[in-house]
Amino acid sequence: MTAVDPQVSAPPRTDGPTSVRDVLGAYVGLMKPRIIELLLLTTVPVMFLAQRGVPPLGLVVATVLGGTLSAGSANALNCVYDADIDQRMRRTRRRALPRHMVSTRAALVFGLALGVVSTLWLGLLVNWLSAGLALAANVFYVVGYTMILKRRTTQNIVWGGAAGCFPALIGWTAVTNQLAWAPVVLFMVVFFWTPPHFWALAIRYREDYAAADVPMLPVKAGAKVVAKQIVAYSYVMVATSLLLWPVAGTGWFYPVVAAVLGAAFLVESHLLLLRSRDTDDVVALKPMRLFHWSNMYLSLLFVAVALDPLLLR
Structure with missing residues (x-):
């Protein structure tokens, strides 16, 4: 899914992190939490629909956490690949990489690690169908949208935005283990x-x-x-x-x-x-x-x- 922070930002800082809080904030920023909020909002309600009532709290927590890590992985990897674009856009140039708050290598490792952890988390604590769907959404967003479509076609967001639709499927399969x-x-x-x-x-x-x-x-x-x-x-x-x-x-x-x-x-x-x-x-x-x-x-x-x-x- 593609919700975006609309704030126009000031010129980027380039002095790097100055405290542990700066570093932690930078890593959280790589995950784009405001986008994740909207993705989760399309996950949990579908769990209620699939359950025809209130789904088990433990399952909701496990699905939400796994979905957060998976979406955070995709967003962090997107930040790595699009660092050059983010540097040139007012709306994005205060992100962690343009401001040199995190190194490119560290952001890449962070994004990949989140992807592995989220897949294992969902597979072991929810089910492997949901884990596979989350991984597919991650790969499609990073490779399909960010690397292939975004810089090549005016229809980039039409097809690339499909990655943001997967939470509806994940929420359902988390409860039913089937589509x-x-x-x-x-x-x-x-x-x-x-x-x-x-x-x-x-x-x-x-x-x-x-x-x-x-x-x-x-x-x-x-x-x-x-x-x-x-x-x-x-x-x-x-x-x-x-x-x-x-x-x-x-x-x-x-x-x-x-x-x-x-x-x-x-x-x-x-x-x-x-x-x-x-x-x-x-x-x-x-x-x-x-x-x-x-x-x-x-x-x-x-x-x-x-x-x-x-x-x-």
């Missing part, structure tokens, strides 16, 4: 959610991406073209979210919440399209409105996924 159509539907919801979410951010920081030679769609196409694609993906996302109702046999609560949230998302995406017809100016476009709403949308949708089976009891 089913319900988590696949939620996988696809996150898949179609990712382009509107990330392209809204990329509109705001398109100068950053242009400076780093990353061919994000908003860099290569005008705001109107991007907004049209955002609207199209938004409709497919909302339609897919409603499919969970018949596929998973949910109660009334989930489809009502999904419909209301989806309508609000569509309104916000259409407002962006309307603004794009009059201007290409980033400030006037207000793309961060859609970015922040997209985070809220996904969070509330998956909260509804978790609450629905509890209301049926």
Whole structure:
């Protein structure tokens, strides 16, 4: 999944770590905890849906910790490969590697170690299907997105964002040890959610991406073209979210919440399209409105996924 810290940062420090706290903070930063928060939010609710109630606390803890380590591994390895890009972008140049808080070799070892530990943790304490899915997501994000797609195509986030969809599958298999159509539907919801979410951010920081030679769609196409694609993906996302109702046999609560949230998302995406017809100016476009709403949308949708089976009891 691809949630990103939207803060514009000050020029990077290059004096290296000055304390143990600096070093620990740098390693935590490599894991990109704000992104992990959103990934876990799409894991735990699916466990409630799979359990048709409250899953065992120990299983939730083991899955959350294993998922955190796995996502942290992918994010750390992403930081290693993209250190040159991060150095050139205002939004990312205060990360650990551009500021020389951690060496490249140390970050690489850290990322690989997290990957090994997370796979073993999930395999031994949850199940090997969940461990395999987490490892597949890790490899796809690092190799498929970061190393192959990101610098080569305007559709990088469309296909590369699939890595962020795996938590829905992992949450389900952690409880059932098998796949089913319900988590696949939620996988696809996150898949179609990712382009509107990330392209809204990329509109705001398109100068950053242009400076780093990353061919994000908003860099290569005008705001109107991007907004049209955002609207199209938004409709497919909302339609897919409603499919969970018949596929998973949910109660009334989930489809009502999904419909209301989806309508609000569509309104916000259409407002962006309307603004794009009059201007290409980033400030006037207000793309961060859609970015922040997209985070809220996904969070509330998956909260509804978790609450629905509890209301049926």
